[in-house]
Structure formats: structure tokens, C-alpha cells
Amino acid sequence: MVKNSLFTKMVITYTIIISISLTIIAAFLSFWIQDYFIKNRKEQLSNQITIIEGLANEYIEGAIPYEELNGSMRFISGYINEDILLLDRNGYVYVITSNKFKGFIGKQLFVDQLDNLSQGMHFQTLNNYDNFDEKFYVLGEPIKGKDSKFNGAAIINISMSTLNKSLSNVFKIIWVSTVIAVIVSSIVIYYFIQKIIVNPISEMNVVARKIAAGDVNKRVVVQSHDEIGEFAESFNVMADSLEKVEQNRKEFLSNVSHELRSPITSIKGFIGGILDGVIPKEKEEYYLKIAYEEIQRLTRLINELLDLSAVESGKFKLQMRALDINEVVRLCILRNEARVKDKKLNVQVFFEEDELIAMADEDKIMQVITNLLDNAIKYADEGGLVTISCRSKGKKAFVSIFNEGPAIPEEDIKHIWDRFYKGDKSRTQKVSTGLGLSIVKKIIALFDEEIWVENKDNGVMFTFTLTLGKKA
Template sequence: MQKKSLFSKMMATYTLIIIISFVIVAAVLSFWFQGYNFRQRETQLSSVSNIVANGAVQYFHGDLSVGNISKILEHVSEYSSSDILLFDNYGYVCAVSKKEHKDFIGYQLLTKDLENLRLGNSIEKKEFQEKIFDIPVYSYIVPIFNRGMFQGAILFNTAMYEIKEPLKEVYQIIWISAVLAMVLSSIVIYYFSQKIIVRPLSKINNVSDKIAKGDVGKRVDINSNDEIGELAKAFNSMADSLEQVENNRRTFISNVSHELRSPITSIKGFIGGIIDGIIPKEKENYYLSIAYEEIQRLTRLINDLLDLSAIEAGKFTLNIQKYDINEIIRLSVIKFETKIKSKKLNVNVWLDDKSVYVLVDRDKIIQVITNLIDNAVKYVEFGGNIEIRTKVRGQKVFVSIYNDGQCIPEEDAKYLWERFYKSDKSRTSKVSTGLGLAIVRSIIVQHGEEIWFKNKQSKGVEFIFTLKRNIK
């Protein structure tokens, strides 16, 4: 289908509006003008009729010959550009202004109107087709009185086109100005629609095409203070988030492939070495166990990724129930016993009450606490302290996990919660993937709660999150 441009649509609308308004103006003007024209003619004829009436009275009295009265009629007819017929008091034609009408003399052509004329009324007939004229005429009949006696009548017939001629000019003027207005307004509309709408829209169109083709860095440069400007702003902010998403997707994919490749490469190396016989028989078991560990890491990584994407896609429905958070913390700490002992850590657990009931998905909150304790144990110095607390504050329970050690640099704070983010790459072991905190945050957010961290002056990091307390 051919594209209908905005300009042509606007043009069509404006043309229609202009045509309608001009038709209305033309109709009103011509109606008014026509009325005005008839009135003009009527005043003209009634003043002229006095001259004829004077002559006619003299003629009826025998003071004026037929030839003379006919001359008068001829002159007046020329002057008023109408044909004149003179009638006596019975409606018989007695004189005419035009030689061709001489045959009518002696015929009674006025009958119906005589009554009215006798009463002294003039008669006006528009578009009146007299038997004698073969074109539409405007007839004006004036009675003649002398000393109160009805003497006869004068009939003026003016061809309709004579009256309507000036109207044609008015129509012409109206139509010419309509066409002019149309041409002018189309130029103005064209200019403004191009400047205000069409060009900015095609700019946005072009940029969106480029973005669709992968050039996500492109932006629209429109600063107008109107709806188009707002559209451009909205478009740009949409492009911003699109770029962000695209960048996240790229780093995510490169991170995932990197994280998957390294264990697979080492597993491939070990197994290849065993098959090729490069690894001595007695060491096979040792390398196989390393390969096994790598496979476990891979499994954990894949599980973490699946968890994370499931949580983020909202596929998990939380199984929220009432649980004792202190109990959950105690159970989670026990799992780290061997690690705590081997690092000679000092772990203090400060629990608010004996049991603090919260509304949570148990498995998910265990995952949160386990991840946070895992980090604390991983990043605390050898022989350092770990403190775990619960505090009840109104409707909320605050859970905090603190460990001695290096603070998290300010510039890392923003990215800490992102997938695969590891703040100090040299310090993090091979076992790290950088998914822990991303999972933690997703779970807390899904619970409708908050999580944040604080760097402690006394060197150390504290992670705090809130939970909904179960009162009753």
C-alpha cells in the first residue's frame, strides 16, 4: 500500500475546511447580495416610474401622442435597461418601449394583478416568465394614479441575467480568493508540517531503524518544547535502557561463556592427559578428583544461573510461611563448621529473642543467609571475626552479617549486586563466580524487602537485610 504522508492528510483536512468555509461565505454573501440587488433595482425603477407615470397621465388625457409616449418609454427603457409596457386601467397594453413588442398593443395582458394595483400596491415578481418573454425576467409593476383615480400601470421587465451579472463577479472574487487562500495555506502548512512534524518524525524513524539494526548508541537530537520534543525525549530514554539491556546482555553472555569455558578446558586437559598417557597411572586418580571438583563447580554455576534466571523471570512462586529466623541462622552457620575451623575464625551470633518469627520462603532465605555467610567466611582474614545478628524493629526483622577484612571500595558498590561481579579479582578464589549477591538480592526483592551493605570503620563489611515479621 502506498504510504499516505502526514502532509497530504493535513492538506486534505485543511482544504476541506477551507472549501466548506468558502462555500458558506459564498452562500451567505450571494444571498445577501441578491437581495440587495433586487432592492436596488426596485428603488431605481420606482423613481424612474414617476417620469413614465407623468407622461402616461398626459397621454391618457390626450395631451401626448402615442409616438411621444413611446419615445419616453424608449428612453427610460434604455436608461434603466429594462423593457417597459404601459397598460390602461383595464389592463390593455397601450404603449411599448420595444418595437418588437408593438404586436401586444391592444391586448389585455394584465388581469389577475389589476385588483392589487387598484389598491395602490406595486407588484414585484422574481424569475417571472412572462408569456411575452422567452427568458427569465424580473417584473416590476407600478400603478398610475391621478387625483386618486387609478389610471393604469407600468410594467418593467428586466432580464434576470442583467441583475445577476454583478453576482457572478462576486462569485469569481470568492473563488479566486479561495484558491489563493488554499495555495497560501498549503505553502504555510507544508513549511510548518515539514519543520515541526515531518522532519523530526523522520529523524526519529531513521534513528529507530539504526537502533533496530544494532547501532544502539544512536540518539535523536530534537530539543523542541512540544509533544514531538517529549516524544524524542521518551524515545531517547527508551534507547538508553535498550542500550543498557544490550550491554548487560553482552557482558552476561561473555561472562557466562568465560565461566563455562575455564572448567571445561581444565577437565578436557586432565582427561585428555589420562587418555594420551601423559599423566602417569598413579596420578590418574588425583587428576580425576580435580576434574570431578571442576564438574561440581560447573554444576553449581549452572544451577545458580538457572536459579537466577528463574527468579528474575518471576517463575518462582514463593512459598511464604511462618518460620523462626534464629533457627534458620543456626542451621546455616553449622554448615560452615569445617571452613570456620580451618580458618580459625571467631563467630559470634547475637540473636534478638529466643525465636523471631518471620514470613518467608524457607529454602530461599536459607540460600540468602548461606550465600552471605559464605562471602563472610571467604573474605574474612585468617583468624578474623564474624558477627551475625537479628534485631526486631516494629514490623521488620533486621538480619546483619558482619566480617572483619578489607572494605568494599566505593566505586564497586554500584556493581556489587550484578551478575558475575567480583570486586577484587586477585583475591577471589577460583571457586567464585560472582553470582552469589545477585541471587541474594533477587530473592530479597522478590520478598518485597531490602538489602544493603556498610563498610565499618574498624575495617570490615556488614550486609543487612530486612524481613517481614510475623506478629501474633
């Protein structure tokens, strides 16, 4: 099957458009030149009428003989290259400048037009004389003597075959030029479409196939600043995104493998040591406790991976409703009361109002606040301060969670939402899976809200927004 390419379609389309356009122009020029040629020829012949009229009147008045009139008419006929007939006032032919019309001498012609000619009007018509195969363009002009007396008419016969021959040469030039213009235009269109459109698109097609095959480092060379250039730039942006996605995928698989391997290796080692009798009986409970903690860590990791997968795939539907965010904060603090006491933290809560009603999914907003509070507790200094504040401004609710502790380096702030990202080791603990903040970011994005982090003088503050609602 022959490939019906975009390039072929464009060349054919543009060639057809140009051909039609040039054909219309050529046809218009042909008709216009024909009309102009005839009008110009008529004006040239009309300029000789005055001379013809003067000679005819001199002959009628007896000032010159017939031979002189006939010779002068033949001279003028040769000059204008057309045949001249002179008619008297009754339409009888008395002078003919061409032998082919000699049979008309003494015959009456154009009787129907004599009345108009006698009133000073001229006439023009296409005429086919008897015994003539060709047509003649006839120009009739009245001959007037003294006191505007009608003395007859001068008939100039323009051979249509001669006229058409002259025009055909002009038409030939026009149509040959049109054909040449179409051919040249097609060649130019072929070249520019190939260079400007087809080649860049073909290059993008090749690069796209290589990217699809896994070579995500390939890029298109941007060679113009037009729409094709913008398309190429957008293609490269897409390729950059795909490369980043591929890199994130590889890092994700590497991180998951590492995070899963670590607790599994520990569990396997401890249980294997117990079964092999390497670990003393009195130490078995101690190592079983460590193995149990590793299992809990593994469970948290798998649960958070499932949560993250569910959020990213959009498998669950948000149940948005008006909630008292203050009450959600209270519940989250109560659930972490034991951890707060173990670390001897000072937790302070600031509510602007008794109730702060905002629109959210109850389970997901609970997960957001729990993860942020868990993060604050983990990284707060021993015996340090954790502050939670809820306030409203305009149509938004603002929830902030602060903990005293080491600041996040500026170069790490933009990466803290990434899965498994671990920058500052002072903020990295074994109990952390590296997925909590990523899940928080995804959930807040589903709410179509914002979240950000700031380094304060003596700690770190996370803040997110919710849209205010009305209590049901």
C-alpha cells in the same frame, strides 16, 4: 506491489479533508453572495421607485406629457440598466422602456397582483413572459397619488441571464480560488508532513534496521520538541538500553568464558601432570585435592548460572506463603556453622519478636538469606563480627545482615548487583562466582520488594524488605 506508505495516506487524507472543507465554504459563499447580490440589487432599484412614482403621478395629473414621461423612464431605465413597465390601476401597460417589450403596450399584466398592489404591498417573482426564452426577476411596486390613491404600478424586469452572468464571474473567482487553495494546501501539507513526520520516522526506521543488524551505536538526531521529538528521544533511550544489554551480553559471555576456563585449565593441568608422571606420587593427593576444589567451584558456578537463568526467564512460579523469617535465618546460620567456626567469627542475631511472619517463597527466600550470609562470611574480617537483625515497621519486615570488614567504594556500590562484577579486589576471592548478589537482586525484584547496601563505620550492611503476613 506498490507500497502504501504512511506519507501517501496522510497527504491524501489531509487533501481530501481540506478539499471538502473548502468546497463547503465555497458553496456557502456562492449561495450567500447570490442572495446578497439579489437583495442589494432590489434595494438599488427600490430607491428609484420614488422618482418613477413622482413622474407617473405627474403624467396622470396632466402635469407632464407622455413624451416627457416616456423619455424620463427610458433615462432611468438606462441608468439602472433594467427594463421598466408602467401599469395603470387596471393593469394595462402604458409605458415600456425597451423595444423588446413593445408588444405589451395596451395589454393587461399582473391582474392577480393588482389587489395586493392597491393595498400598498409590493410583489416579487420569477416570471417567464410569452414569446421570451429567458426568465425575468420581476419587482412590482405600487404607484400612489394624493391621499394614497392607487394609480397603478411600476414593474422593473431584471434579466436573469444578465444577473447570472454577473454572478457567474463571482462564482468563477470563488471556485478558481478554491482549486488554487487546495493545490497550495496540498503542496504545503506534502512539504511539512515530509519534513516533520516522514523524514524523522524514516530516519528512525533506518537506524532501527542498523541496530537490528548489530550496530547498536547508532542514534536518531532529535530535531524537534513535539511528539515526534519525544518519540525520537524514547527511541534513543531504547537504543541505549539495547546497547547496554548488548554490552552486558558480551561481558557476560566473556566473564563466563573466563570463569569456566580458569578451573577447567587448572583441573586439566593437574590431572594431565599426574597422568604424565610430572607430579611426584607423594604430591598426587595434594593436587587431586586442588582439582576437586576447582570442580566444586565449577559446580557452584554452573548451578548459579542455572539459577540466574531460571530467575530471569521466569520459568518457575513463586509459591508465596506466610513464613517465619526468624526460623529461616536460624536454619541458614546452622548450615554455615562450620564456616563461621573456621573463620572464628562472632555471629550475633537480633529478633524483634519470637516470630516474624512475612510473605515469601520458602526456597527462594532461603537462597536470598544464604547468599547474603555467605557474602558476609567471605568478606568479614578474621575473628570479626557478623550481625543479623529482623524487625518490622508498618506493613514491612526488614532483614539486615552486617559484617565487619572493608567498605565497598562508592563508585562500586551501584555495580555490585551486576553479574560477575568485581570492583574492590580486597573483597574479591577465588571462591566467589560473582553471581550471588545478582541472583539475590533478581529474587527480591520478583517478590516486588527492595534491597539495598550501606557502608557502615566498620563494615557493610545489606538490607531487604518483605511484606508482613499472617500465620496460617
